[in-house]
Amino acid sequence: MEQEIHITLRYDLAIGDVNLNEIIYRLNELKNLLMLRVTEKIVQDYDDIITERLSRTDIFPSKARRGLGRHIRKGNPERRFCRGRKVRKRGYRKDSRKMSTVFGDLSVAIREVECGTCSARYSPVLDALKIGRYARKEMNFEHEVIEAVIDTNYRRLIDGRSIDISLGGIHNIVVGSDIDETFQEPVAIKDLSAIMADGTGVKQQQGRKGELRAVIGITKGGCVEPLGSFTNTEWPEIECIIKERIKEAEPYNIPFIYDGEPGLDDFLSEVAELQRCTWHGPRGLYHALWEDGLKKKQSKPETDKIKQLIGIELPEGDFEILKEEDKEQVRSKYETSKFEIKELIQTFREKGYKHGTSYLENLSNRLFTNIELWLKTGVIAPKTTSLLERLFREIGRRLKRIAWGWSDKAVTNISKMIMIRQYSRDKWEKYWKEKLGIKGYFNIEILVVS
Numbered sequence: 001m002e003q004e005i006h007i008t009l010r011y012d013l014a015i016g017d018v019n020l021n022e023i024i025y026r027l028n029e030l031k032n033l034l035m036l037r038v039t040e041k042i043v044q045d046y047d048d049i050i051t052e053r054l055s056r057t058d059i060f061p062s063k064a065r066r067g068l069g070r071h072i073r074k075g076n077p078e079r080r081f082c083r084g085r086k087v088r089k090r091g092y093r094k095d096s097r098k099m100s101t102v103f104g105d106l107s108v109a110i111r112e113v114e115c116g117t118c119s120a121r122y123s124p125v126l127d128a129l130k131i132g133r134y135a136r137k138e139m140n141f142e143h144e145v146i147e148a149v150i151d152t153n154y155r156r157l158i159d160g161r162s163i164d165i166s167l168g169g170i171h172n173i174v175v176g177s178d179i180d181e182t183f184q185e186p187v188a189i190k191d192l193s194a195i196m197a198d199g200t201g202v203k204q205q206q207g208r209k210g211e212l213r214a215v216i217g218i219t220k221g222g223c224v225e226p227l228g229s230f231t232n233t234e235w236p237e238i239e240c241i242i243k244e245r246i247k248e249a250e251p252y253n254i255p256f257i258y259d260g261e262p263g264l265d266d267f268l269s270e271v272a273e274l275q276r277c278t279w280h281g282p283r284g285l286y287h288a289l290w291e292d293g294l295k296k297k298q299s300k301p302e303t304d305k306i307k308q309l310i311g312i313e314l315p316e317g318d319f320e321i322l323k324e325e326d327k328e329q330v331r332s333k334y335e336t337s338k339f340e341i342k343e344l345i346q347t348f349r350e351k352g353y354k355h356g357t358s359y360l361e362n363l364s365n366r367l368f369t370n371i372e373l374w375l376k377t378g379v380i381a382p383k384t385t386s387l388l389e390r391l392f393r394e395i396g397r398r399l400k401r402i403a404w405g406w407s408d409k410a411v412t413n414i415s416k417m418i419m420i421r422q423y424s425r426d427k428w429e430k431y432w433k434e435k436l437g438i439k440g441y442f443n444i445e446i447l448v449v450s
């Protein structure tokens, strides 16, 4: 049904003095307010149309009332819907309806009607607009708040828009999100080239220290597939949940990479092949040599050497899929490193560095397995946990700035959102479009500006 809105704006302009910047500046200030007023007008017009159709059954056929006037039958304990569609107008509700929107706080006077069948009093426009009885914000607003939290610039969202939302309000939006029930579709393990898990400490309510844990998959194409994010959940429980998502008939033995986090030694052992990160090799070697009685000055050349030898497997990016044509180069570097590390082990043994020798033997075993696996699968494993480290850093920053004192559920939800938005952008956008219910039922255009 086509409707028109007429807008009259008045402006005052200092001839010979005004510049374009000031004009734009003032218009920019006006734009949210204007949209608020337009929203208000559209809601009121819609309210009038609906009420007219429900009250004037002498003019409008029942077809014109399709989808309108749904209400709970008065005094029905089972809360059944009433079949009555004829109403009497009963003026406006005492309080106008207030909603937080992306344009600012909306306040509209809403009509009330009385059902001719059951005499229940209700406001038909609310059901028509799909606003719950107690909803105080629309979904675009929720969307913007969440995006702002993810971008850590939520202050900018609020400033200049007369939006009134407290930190507690943001917390409630995040807690109330259905992100927990979505993004649960099974992941095919045959499409993954590795699984990673790690944890980090987070500050929570009353300075309580919590533990945030995340599990991600790396697809064969080199993309991140978030598998789960958890707050204060034990690893065995996380394992059960992840296993649910990657149901598979046969084991694939894809590498499972972690950074020595306790409790992960048998994680997903039926589907994945354990791989400890070798990133901390130099630090570990320094410690082992210190146990052998070496001072830092003495051990430094050795740890530097190890850094260099491990360096062959550390690419520029966080993770990378090895191209077929690069494999030969890696293979030859690997052979050289392997030889040099073996020599170093021999030297350590001769010098009597007991701890250093066994540490290096251990490390080299892992290192060589990693590279062999890398050459086999094409997935660079060692530095991969830094991908999770960066994710945790980002989550940590947000928790520190806006989410201190957040509950487990809020921390879990926000970290899920950060992961999904960052790594599955298209899924994130689809999720919001579905939530907002954008189906082409409302279109608006500018007709005349004169």
Ligand SMILES: [Zn+2]
Pocket: 071, 072, 073, 074, 082, 083, 084, 115, 116, 117, 118, 119, 120
């Ligand atoms: Zn009724």
